[in-house]
Amino acid sequence: MENRVFVITGAAGSGKTTIRNYLHDKYGMPRVITHTTRPPRENEKNGVDYYFETKDSFSHNHYLESVLYAGNYYGSSYEGLENAWQKKSCACIVLDGAGAVTYKRKLGEKAVIIFLKVGDTEILKKRMEIRGDDTTMVAKRVKSEEYARDLEMPTQLKGKAFEILNTDLKRTKAQVDKIVAKYPHEG
Ligand SMILES: Nc1nc2c(ncn2[C@@H]2O[C@H](COP(=O)(O)OP(=O)(O)O)[C@@H](O)[C@H]2O)c(=O)[nH]1
Numbered sequence: 001m002e003n004r005v006f007v008i009t010g011a012a013g014s015g016k017t018t019i020r021n022y023l024h025d026k027y028g029m030p031r032v033i034t035h036t037t038r039p040p041r042e043n044e045k046n047g048v049d050y051y052f053e054t055k056d057s058f059s060h061n062h063y064l065e066s067v068l069y070a071g072n073y074y075g076s077s078y079e080g081l082e083n084a085w086q087k088k089s090c091a092c093i094v095l096d097g098a099g100a101v102t103y104k105r106k107l108g109e110k111a112v113i114i115f116l117k118v119g120d121t122e123i124l125k126k127r128m129e130i131r132g133d134d135t136t137m138v139a140k141r142v143k144s145e146e147y148a149r150d151l152e153m154p155t156q157l158k159g160k161a162f163e164i165l166n167t168d169l170k171r172t173k174a175q176v177d178k179i180v181a182k183y184p185h186e187g
């Protein structure tokens, strides 16, 4: 079976982590854990949600791609992806729009991109608040260039990515199931 990585992208609060966890729980897809210099949220654990790094330790890893997002660095390593592929042919990862573009460019057909859209920015803000994000962090996030950019699918991905409007989670999951069914994967 050919190796694939399902890349979930979209704005903050659009449901990327929820869908990545769905792919993991329903299809047993290993999650590629990425690295960040962002401080952990209250419920986040090192090695589970992210590898939390200092600026110095972040700079020592070998990345397939890395970005600056709302003032913090994020990066995904080749090693993380290879480790996931050693377990299963289909893995999943959460990336910002720029990361998704790089994955498509570097991995071609191996990268299946799903862009999650939520039209209403008030809904996104509310979801971040309900998730329990620090209000100062939410304010900083929604003011960032990267947040505004990721409200729409990157132009470089038009025609090369799936777009799902994530308002009703049940419907979103059903649409994800249809996409996964297009690709051979272990049970
Ligand atoms: N390009 C890239 N983006 C990443 C990586 N890890 C996380 N991200 C993205 O960075 C952005 C900020 O993530 P985070 O601080 O967890 O906020 P959240 O989107 O509100 O959960 C999101 O768009 C993530 O998808 C990575 O390794 N590379």
Ligand SMILES: Nc1ncnc2c1ncn2[C@@H]1O[C@H](COP(=O)(O)OP(=O)(O)O)[C@@H](O)[C@H]1O
Residues within 6 Å of the ligand: 010, 011, 012, 013, 014, 015, 016, 017, 018, 019, 127, 128, 130, 131, 166, 167, 168, 169, 170, 172
């Ligand atoms: N379709 C949906 N309807 C309502 N709430 C949702 C939906 N999808 C996700 N959520 C909730 O919104 C919050 C943000 O989702 P999350 O997956 O953390 O987003 P992201 O990783 O894109 O920032 C979480 O509390 C999640 O449970």
